[in-house]
Amino acid sequence: MAVTVYTSATPARLLLVDDHPMIRRGLSDLLSLENDVKVVGEANNGQEAINYLQHNNVDLIVLDNNMPIMNGIETLKRIRELDIEGKVLLFTVSDNSKDVQDALEFGVDGYLLKDMEPEDIIKDIRKILRDELVISPSLAPILAQAMRKPAKNESNYDPHYRELQVVQMIAEGLSNKMIGNKLGIAESTVKVHVKHILGKVGLRTRVEAAVWAVSQHKKS
Template identity: 40%
Template sequence: MSEKIRYRVLIVDDHPLMRRGIRQLLETDDVFSVEGEASSGAEAVSLAERVAPDIILLDLNMKGLSGLDTLHALRRDGITARVIILTVSDAPGDIRAMIDAGADGYLLKDSDPDTLLEAIREGATQGGAFSQRIREYLNHRDMSDAQESPFAALTERELDVLQEVARGLSNKQIAGTLHISEETVKVHIRNLLRKLNVRSRVAATVLFLENRGI
């Protein structure tokens, strides 16, 4: 009888307790082999090059490199593993950003453990892993797009940056407040200006104040 296929998994999350819980869940199914854990995006990129995982379970909101930045870095470095986002966020902007960036799945941390494990297994074998709420959103994405606010396309981190911009903070101050690099702040500002179809921080601030307030 042939040996059962084992999928090499890398867990990326900045919360130790969450990493332990995910590891313990995966270890209940011998189709998975957890090859490593990373507590940051930078560590994930380095570790992925060494352990060559088949699947990367990636948190979305982490200090330093966000999940989106980490996904871009992984692909830029030629990492071909299936990347499945595992997060608490069901914000449309986050879902859209990760799927458009090439994520192979999007799972919510509040899922039932058995359902979550089955979805990860499905992602490993078939290439798509989505929680039911995410699947429903994707199925109605086009219809939802027409009804969403101007900020629906922004990720949670981009909204954080925009709020600080609207408060009048400089890039350096925003970097300190959000615990990210100044260069990352610049990238987020460039992306949010493009998504909002405005040309300046002032215009983005006006749009923010008119639609959301502080």
Template identity: 55%
Template sequence: MNTRPPCSILLVDDHPMMRRGIRQMLELEDDFTVVGEASDGEEALAMIGPLQPDLVLLDNNMPRMNGIETLRHLRHRAFGGKVLLFTVSDAEDDIRDALRLDADGYLLKDMEPELLNHYIRDAMNGALVVSPDLTRVMAQALRSPQRNPDVALTERERQVLKVIAGGHSNKVIGRKLGITEGTVKVHVKNLLHKLGLRSRVEAAVWAMAHLREHEH
């Protein structure tokens, strides 16, 4: 029996019908509860403090303050919950900005509705969640002339990278690979430097695209 309290969710979207539909769908699930709705980023930021949601489901294209700007403010405030971009935009610039700001996921609104529930659960368990159609675009958004997909990673660095792609913490990575948490930190620092990446989120996206390519 699951005794964990339901995941509390703040919906941020400028379309009332969209918010209503998402709320009704999410509240069919026992492990979700929608604690608030906002029609733009400024309204959402005013609600974050009082509500302290576990997860913010954030549209990007909104008046006054869009999703990326809202995410930037949330990061500056050190908001402790998860933030998922849920949008119609597959623009590379939007995806790159979301990754730079350590979004916990980037989802497209044209997905099958029941998939959203799965992605929210995965995000709450620490995974980076990405619409399948976007993996290639996200990897492209991270590429620069210095980034070589054939960069020489050690076997251990590749193992660490695979586990990072699953959204796991250093402690869990160490347990899975039989090494200390401190050793994991060194491997993560080294592979980020080699790949020219700035965060674990970027590393997870790189792994999704490139490790899968090498395995096929």
């Protein structure tokens, strides 16, 4: 499928997936006030969403997690299996650590809790559309635990284990180029990992990431 380039002149197309019509209506009304995003479809559950996505292209899929027939995590996994284009945001009340870690494992682009302010929802949706990973700040401890968890099989590529390697090397003072050389990956790939790491734990700079990594090592 063709991917739409997100620009201010081309409103991003959104699919809202939630089994509560009032939630969908509230989000739709909120987003209708913005000229750079447009709700083009709605679904009551994950299966309806998959059916829609097999015939329509969207830029962002906003998923609730607790839905009948197919919940948000299952829907995210199915979207990735089918190689459906579009970013995915889990917008839910669930702060369950397994849900968060499963969502990250299946390549979610954002995980936000429904208790956030409306203006922050808009800001984070725009961040996702700019290829930034967004996570509710209150979930940082869960993310820290996930990043410290070793890979089950280090011989297989695991993005979370790789991010752990990168953040440890940042703490050692290595540059992106040096990290790439040590891990046998491109410097540009290291930059992507660094961006994801900063986004996951709510940090802004490599220095903050290094300090965070050292503090987590002391706790473990």
